[in-house]
Amino acid sequence: MAKSLGCITHESSLKPYSPTVLTRKISTTKKREGAKMGKLTYGAGIWAFGQFVDRYAGDGYGPTRTSQQMIEDAAKVPGLKHLDINVPFDIPERTAVEIKKMLDDNGLICRATTPHIYMREYVKGSFTNPDTKLRSQTKDRVREAIAAAEILGATYVKFWPGQDGFDFPLQANYLQIWDYTINGIRDLANENPKVQFAIEYKCKEPRVRMTLATAAKTLLAISEMKVENVGIVMDFGHSLMAQETPAESLLLIHRHGKLVSAELNDNWRGWDDDLPVASVHLFETIEYMLALRSINWSDPILLDQFPFREDPVRALTRSIEIITYLEEVCDRVDIAALNQAQNSQDALAAQAVIWDALMQEKRFTR
Numbered sequence: 001m002a003k004s005l006g007c008i009t010h011e012s013s014l015k016p017y018s019p020t021v022l023t024r025k026i027s028t029t030k031k032r033e034g035a036k037m038g039k040l041t042y043g044a045g046i047w048a049f050g051q052f053v054d055r056y057a058g059d060g061y062g063p064t065r066t067s068q069q070m071i072e073d074a075a076k077v078p079g080l081k082h083l084d085i086n087v088p089f090d091i092p093e094r095t096a097v098e099i100k101k102m103l104d105d106n107g108l109i110c111r112a113t114t115p116h117i118y119m120r121e122y123v124k125g126s127f128t129n130p131d132t133k134l135r136s137q138t139k140d141r142v143r144e145a146i147a148a149a150e151i152l153g154a155t156y157v158k159f160w161p162g163q164d165g166f167d168f169p170l171q172a173n174y175l176q177i178w179d180y181t182i183n184g185i186r187d188l189a190n191e192n193p194k195v196q197f198a199i200e201y202k203c204k205e206p207r208v209r210m211t212l213a214t215a216a217k218t219l220l221a222i223s224e225m226k227v228e229n230v231g232i233v234m235d236f237g238h239s240l241m242a243q244e245t246p247a248e249s250l251l252l253i254h255r256h257g258k259l260v261s262a263e264l265n266d267n268w269r270g271w272d273d274d275l276p277v278a279s280v281h282l283f284e285t286i287e288y289m290l291a292l293r294s295i296n297w298s299d300p301i302l303l304d305q306f307p308f309r310e311d312p313v314r315a316l317t318r319s320i321e322i323i324t325y326l327e328e329v330c331d332r333v334d335i336a337a338l339n340q341a342q343n344s345q346d347a348l349a350a351q352a353v354i355w356d357a358l359m360q361e362k363r364f365t366r
Contacts, residue, residue, distance in 0.1 A: 043082025118162035
């Protein structure tokens with residue numbers, strides 16, 4: 001996730017809420033390798049259809065968008081059925097009941113709610129803010145997202161603490177902000193034991209060094225929390241930025257029973273470009289999709305994209321078209337030959353298997 005003014009945050013009075021049953025069992029069972037997956041379903045962050053802002057185009061790329069406009073545009077993308085919804089919504093008066101009706105009217109489903117805990121008021125952090133009052137406000141904002149999730153029928157509530165971390169050497173007491181993170185999320189998880197939470201890790205932006213930066217650090221943090229209802233949103237692009245191998249990180253997160261959601265996009269590794277799927281990393285994307293097959297992934301694949309200069313409907317349509325094609329490629333992969341190459345760690349043979357699947361003929365020596 002990156003910055004967007006598509007759903008501009010507003011201060012609003014918190015509505016009463018009660019914990020809801022959102023938790024689902026996170027499976028760690030494997031299917032037979034090489035078997036075809038069922039028909040994939042797709043979702044996106046509602047921000048993909050909003051207004052985008054960077055430090056140069058401070059007036060935004062395109063006009064401000066309302067929730068109604070963004071939901072209507074999302075419904076134009078063939079195959080897109082799920083949305084991750086920011087809380088609070090586009091205007092202070094907007095209610096979750098209104099958003100639910102907009103979704104229903106457009107044949108869409110709320111996959112998750114994401115509280116705005118990374119906007120201007122959290123410039124020094126949300127869970128890690130040095131101000132006790134702001135840390136408390138963070139929890140209130142999350143509670144607001146929980147209340148919305150109950151009405152919208154969301155599967156999980158996502159944490160993306162983009163302002164948590166530091167920018168300079170010596171700026172922060174590292175163990176203190178680590179404890180702030182652990183304690184803050186643990187408190188919310190214990191307070192809402194029937195709610196599934198998920199952390200979307202990222203190494204930087206907007207903070208220069210974010211606390212929950214990698215798959216390993218996030219797994220470690222969850223381990224220290226000692227709670228069952230906190231997992232991970234595995235964003236392909238964030239994994240690239242962290243210099244990880246996305247398929248490896250996905251499998252490790254799943255191995256620990258913490259994979260709540262899988263997101264696809266692409267970037268050049270240096271920044272969170274949020275490009276359409278496989279724009280840059282074709283082989284890594286195929287490997288990621290094969291990894292999803294190996295764990296029998298059946299939940300929606302979310303597209304976390306920021307089409308600054310492209311039409312969002314076209315950009316997300318293209319991603320679904322690419323994934324659909326790459327599913328056909330995965331169907332053609334000779335899994336036995338790939339396993340044989342991997343068991344001997346024969347890189348050229350392994351890549352030949354993928355090239356053959358892409359070209360639809362055996363033309364590469366193994």
